[in-house]
Amino acid sequence: MSAVLDHAPALQNSMLPSLQEIEDAARVVYREFQATPQYRWGLSSQRLGTDCWIKHENHTPVGAFKLRGGLTYFDGLKQRGEMPKEVISATRGNHGQSIGWAARAHGVPCTIVVPHGNSVEKNAAMRALGLTLIEHGDDFQASREFAMALAAERGAHMVPSFDAGLLRGVSTYWWEFMLAVPQLDVVYVPIGQGSGACSAIAAKLALGRKLRIVGVVSAHATTYADSLAARRVVEAPVTTHLADGMACRVADPAALAILLPHLDRIVKVTDEEVAQAMRDLYADTHNVAEGAGAASFAAAMQDRSQLKGQVVGTTLCGGNVDTATVAKVLAGA
CATH class of the missing domain: 3.40.50.1100 (Rossmann fold)
Structure with missing residues (x-):
């Protein structure tokens, strides 16, 4: 490193x-x-x-x-002709809302992974955007690793937290x-x-x-x-x-x-x-x-x-x- x-x-x-x-x-x-x-x-x-x-x-x-980043990330995918059939990411809440909002705007199914015990109201806000929410792991890193494995298994696009x-x-x-x-x-x-x-x-x-x-x-x-x-x-x-x-x-x-x-x-x-x-x-x-x-x-x-x-x-x-x-x-x- x-x-x-x-x-x-x-x-x-x-x-x-x-x-x-x-x-x-x-x-x-x-x-x-x-x-x-x-x-x-x-x-x-x-x-x-x-x-x-x-x-x-x-x-x-x-x-x-975070919403600003989600909007430009998806715009970049669109401009390159790389819009995926599904996106997956991990979050403690705000990144997930960003990706969920942008995915909805582009008609792309979205799954977000959060750790157990995550903010109840952030989880509710993400679900309100129409995404699928999965609770997994005790912290963000565990959720992130699970999301990466899930994306590979499904052939979905993993949206990173830093890009x-x-x-x-x-x-x-x-x-x-x-x-x-x-x-x-x-x-x-x-x-x-x-x-x-x-x-x-x-x-x-x-x-x-x-x-x-x-x-x-x-x-x-x-x-x-x-x-x-x-x-x-x-x-x-x-x-x-x-x-x-x-x-x-x-x-x-x-x-x-x-x-x-x-x-x-x-x-x-x-x-x-x-x-x-x-x-x-x-x-x-x-x-x-x-x-x-x-x-x-x-x-x-x-x-x-x-x-x-x-x-x-x-x-x-x-x-x-x-x-x-x-x-x-x-x-x-």
């Missing part, structure tokens, strides 16, 4: 979209919904002690940024953010499988910006932090109970190769810090954030003593969290 990380420039050239490709991807995305807003929230800025902008990807039709076709779409949200707020000094990006952080890098490079990109991982799911430090894939246990969108046990080597030369650093956030950020974001913006959706604000708050005078960008990248969980978090439980 270390050999992959040592050839990061080659992978960047093959996977990261150009400015033209991001602009083309935006046209695909905007067939389904318009650019999401970003606001400088006064209370959040006051809390952080400096200008804080929040990008609201919780305002997409599936409540998370150039996904990055093209996801990059549009960072492109929107950086165009709308060109004065950004630093952005905080949660890392699940890596598409969000790698897309922030793609937008930065495409637009020629000099802002810093800080990666955020759960302190209870540290494969990306450990792997970047070791320059090779390091499997790490997942024990987070709140940040399911960051609950990754095995980092993707292609994502690591892109992240390694471009991340300013990594910040680890605990479930307790994430819960506090969920409460803060609700109080400041009256938007509901899922665990991963609050992680970037939690990381910025951890760094707040270092951020004075800087323009900070955070992302409420998803708002799909079970009602019972929100009630507990807001109650301080």
